[in-house]
Amino acid sequence: MRTSDAVSGTMAAALGAVLIVASADLDPLPRQVYGAGTFPKVVGGLLLLMGGLLVIKGLKQRQAWARWTSKVALRPFLQALAAVVASVVAYVLLTPVLGFPIVATALLTLLFRAYHRQGWWRALLFAAVATTMIWIMFAQLLHVPLNPGLLEQVLYR
Incomplete structure (x- = not known):
């Protein structure tokens, strides 16, 4: 099954938003500028950005939301x-x-x-x-x- 880039992008952006919200409560490390939440926030931000770009691409191409490409063995x-x-x-x-x-x-x-x-x-x-x-x-x-x-x-x- 092949999904539209808009669907995949929406899922990626949603996951990015969840990562950012979930990592907001993580405490910084002692004597460090960054903390335990830094990496999840960076990944979440990248997922939001790339997911948004995929949504735009998918909407421009006007693809079907999902279609079967071949039988899955x-x-x-x-x-x-x-x-x-x-x-x-x-x-x-x-x-x-x-x-x-x-x-x-x-x-x-x-x-x-x-x-x-x-x-x-x-x-x-x-x-x-x-x-x-x-x-x-x-x-x-x-x-x-x-x-x-x-x-x-x-x-x-």
Whole structure:
């Protein structure tokens, strides 16, 4: 099923508004200009902006609100859903033991390989780059504690 950009944009903008309202009560961090609500507010603002642009685009194109493009195969859909749910469960269970870098790289490698079928080395490369970028953004820039696990001695020497 294909939905109009106006519908998708409205949903994105609504989610952005909810994020901004929900993060308004979060306290700032001690001795910091920004706080726990900064990241959700930035994401919410971007969702509002991009959602608004999608609404304008969808209204200009005068698309149907929704239309069926092709039959949705149930088996691949359920497999993809199971893979994502299993990845979340594995992340929650394995991260305290092995740490974020190892678990995120392994899970992303498996998901990239399963969804894109580009080869193991390419999947591993993309997963390593994505994990590194997430680590830099959250652990280093935003000071969100990510468990280094087995790599603690390597990362914090």
